[in-house]
Amino acid sequence: MKKNILIAGASGGIGKEFTKLYCDDPNVEKVIALSRKMNNIDNPKIQSIEVDYSREETFDNLNDILQLESISTIIIATGILHTDQIKPEKSIAGVDLVTLQKVFQVNVFGPTLLVKKLLPLIKKSKGIKIVFLSARVGSITDNSLGGWHSYRSSKSALNMMISNLSIELQRIDKAHVVIGVHPGTVQSQLSEPFLKNVKHSIFSPKESVGLLSKVISDIDQKDSGKCFDFSGKIIAP
Numbered sequence: 001m002k003k004n005i006l007i008a009g010a011s012g013g014i015g016k017e018f019t020k021l022y023c024d025d026p027n028v029e030k031v032i033a034l035s036r037k038m039n040n041i042d043n044p045k046i047q048s049i050e051v052d053y054s055r056e057e058t059f060d061n062l063n064d065i066l067q068l069e070s071i072s073t074i075i076i077a078t079g080i081l082h083t084d085q086i087k088p089e090k091s092i093a094g095v096d097l098v099t100l101q102k103v104f105q106v107n108v109f110g111p112t113l114l115v116k117k118l119l120p121l122i123k124k125s126k127g128i129k130i131v132f133l134s135a136r137v138g139s140i141t142d143n144s145l146g147g148w149h150s151y152r153s154s155k156s157a158l159n160m161m162i163s164n165l166s167i168e169l170q171r172i173d174k175a176h177v178v179i180g181v182h183p184g185t186v187q188s189q190l191s192e193p194f195l196k197n198v199k200h201s202i203f204s205p206k207e208s209v210g211l212l213s214k215v216i217s218d219i220d221q222k223d224s225g226k227c228f229d230f231s232g233k234i235i236a237p
């Protein structure tokens with residue numbers, strides 16, 4: 001049977017590349033592309049749906065796709081690090097409520113509510129893979145630099161949500177898999193202001209998605225709840 005795939009953040013650097021990848025896959029029938037603006041990839045497989053995590057009523061735009069027979073993969077590639085109003089904090093002195101709320105809203109609350117909304121479709125499906133774009137900086141074990149308080153802690157919270165969802169969804173179907181992935185440092189609107197200070201390799205979205213798609217195809221139920229980097233190595237929580 002041909003697969004249906006859902007990608008949240010289909011307008012972003014990484015999300016758009018995943019959208020293209022699945023459109024080119026002959027085993028994929030439909031690519032449901034969620035974004036705040038309509039998608040500009042022209043492909044008959046794409047169904048574009050507007051979902052904005054800051055406007056909860058837009059989750060109702062997903063009601064129709066709950067009628068699908070099944071879904072095989074959900075990629076959640078939404079996230080913010082900075083906006084016109086928000087900069088990642090260098091020190092606790094720079095933390096404020098508006099930034100914390102906004103970063104947690106997009107990086108944790110939105111993805112969680114999205115899975116809740118898709119639950120009827122997840123329950124009908126077998127061996128679904130749900131992949132959240134997390135980040136290495138969300139690892140408490142790996143934290144040697146500090147800073148970026150809102151972003152770092154939102155990704156740690158997302159990792160706990162991944163672990164929790166993994167437990168709950170495997171009670172529905174043992175073959176369901178929920179993981180987080182770190183895409184590497186990737187050229188995108190999110191990373192652009194910080195790339196000049198990066199000493200390690202920087203991936204294009206296409207390179208990163210090429211590596212991540214191998215990680216996604218290699219994982220199975222024993223890997224559920226964990227977080228992997230682009231090379232398939234587990235990132236300690």
Ligand SMILES: NC(=O)c1ccc[n+]([C@@H]2O[C@H](COP(=O)([O-])OP(=O)(O)OC[C@H]3O[C@@H](n4cnc5c(N)ncnc54)[C@H](OP(=O)(O)O)[C@@H]3O)[C@@H](O)[C@H]2O)c1
Nearest residue numbers: 009011012013014036053078079133135185186188190191
């Ligand atoms: N790039 C990197 O180096 C890097 C490294 C580690 C982890 N990551 C993670 O990878 C994921 C994707 O990052 P990216 O580099 O592709 O960033 P990006 O190009 O900025 O894409 C971010 C996506 O999130 C969407 N988004 C932002 N606010 C939203 C909201 N309120 N409601 C719904 N969608 C919203 C954006 O939609 P609009 O187009 O409408 O703004 C866009 O589709 C993020 O979770 C990020 O934390 C990236």
